[in-house]
Amino acid sequence: MAGRRRAVGRLIAFGIVTGFVILAIVVVERVVRHPQTDDAVVTADIIGVVPQVSGTITELHVKDNQRVKQGDLLLVVDPRPYEFALQRARAEVAALDGEIEVTERRIEGQRFAVAAARASVQRMEAQLRNATDSLHRLEPLLSREFVTPDKIDQARTARLSAAAGLDEARGKMDQAEKDVGDLEALRAKRDAALAARGKAELDLDFCYVRAQFDALVVNLHTAIGAFVAPGPVPVFSLVDTRAWYVMADYRETEFTHIAPGMEAEVYVLTNPHYRFRGSVQGIGWAVNPEDQPITPGVPQIKRELNWVHIAQRFPVRIRVENPEPPDVFRVGASAVAIIRGWPADRPVATPE
Known part of the structure; x- marks a missing residue:
């Protein structure tokens, strides 16, 4: 009888040990296949609200x-200046528009004058050449008394008159062309005034x-x-609620x-009764080990003892x-993350 009891006891003990071994294998296999960490925090995109103009806050709506x-309107900087x-x-643009209109009318009336002035220049240049040629032909004949001094004087006078007429014609043509140049300069000034008006409107x-999201x-x-101005210090910050993330630190x-x-399961410790589904967006490519910093500008993550090796x-x-x-x-709340593998249908935010 006692031997039978011992045999039953051994079977029970063997069953218990076997159960523990099987359970341990299942747990280890599950942990390996579905990595889990409680070294995780909730995060979101955060922007600093910095006004792009300087002035006094006249309205604060948040x-x-x-x-x-x-x-939504967040705040108003004194708009009066x-x-x-x-x-x-706007007045500068309007003034230039009026000046351009007057100049265009003047130029429109001078278009034929410009053409006439150019023709006059060409005509006076021809008269000057003829008068000069005539003078050059007559001057050698004076010493041989083939022409009288009066003829020479007349030729010289004609040449001087032609030169004066040419100068006058060129002056008129230059003035007409200057008006056209003035119009182009006015149009350039108007473009600059329009840019200034756009900057003032902006x-x-x-x-x-206002809130961008x-x-x-x-x-x-x-x-x-309070006086605010553009700069590195924000008036306040906005947490973008359109997307929430969990940054979970996993061993290499x-x-x-x-x-x-891959699909992930997330629990947030502010209310761990809710289970959330997520997806892995990416794994960090660079970190600074705590005991051996490599370079600034990347996150510093502590190592973890993993049996005999300190895993990063x-x-x-x-x-x-x-x-x-x-x-x-x-933002900053503690979380637990479990990697469930490739996507599968799971309930979202269901209280447990």
Whole structure:
């Protein structure tokens, strides 16, 4: 009887040990095939709100931690100086338009005058050449008394008169051509005035700062009356709520089971009762080991002891496919990420 009990005890113990071994194999196989980490944080794209014009805040339409929609008015920089600048730019364009119109009318009336002036120049040049040739023919004949001095004087006078007429004709032609050149200069000035007017309109529009996307207002520490200006320091920041991500640090030894496009399961510790589906967007190509920095400008990730080898961790970026309810997601919140392999249908944001 005692031997039978011992045999049953051995069978039970063997069954328990076998069960533990099988369970251990299943757990290890599952962990290896589906890498999991709790070294993960929730993140999103964040932009600093910096006005593109300087001035005093006259209106502030948001509060810290407020949700805003795309197109919502966030703040207003005093627009009066920019309204005056726009009025001045518009007046400059209008003045140039009037001046161009007057010049065009004058040129239109002078188009035939220009043609006549050119013809007159050509005619006077011909008369000058004839008078010069005539003088050159008569001057040698004076010493032989074939011509009288009066003829020479007449020829010289004709030459001088032709030269004066030519100068006058050229002056008229130059004036007509100058008017055409003035018109081109006025048109160039108008182009510059139009650019200045566009800049003034843009500056006035920049006085009204609006949300470029659905977002959360964070780090708001200002009030009406504060002076703001373009620069590196934002007035406040906006968290882009259109897309949420989890940055999960995985050991380099687990990369054989992680690839972009794979499905992931995410739990956020602000409310771990919700399970979210995500997809791997990419694996970091560069990190700075904590004990041996390589170069600035890349993230610094701690190593992890993996049996006898200290394994380096790399960030894996996971995009959450349907971040609902939205109150669960906060930038910097802790998360747990599990890589489930290539895409498969799974429930999204289902309370457990």
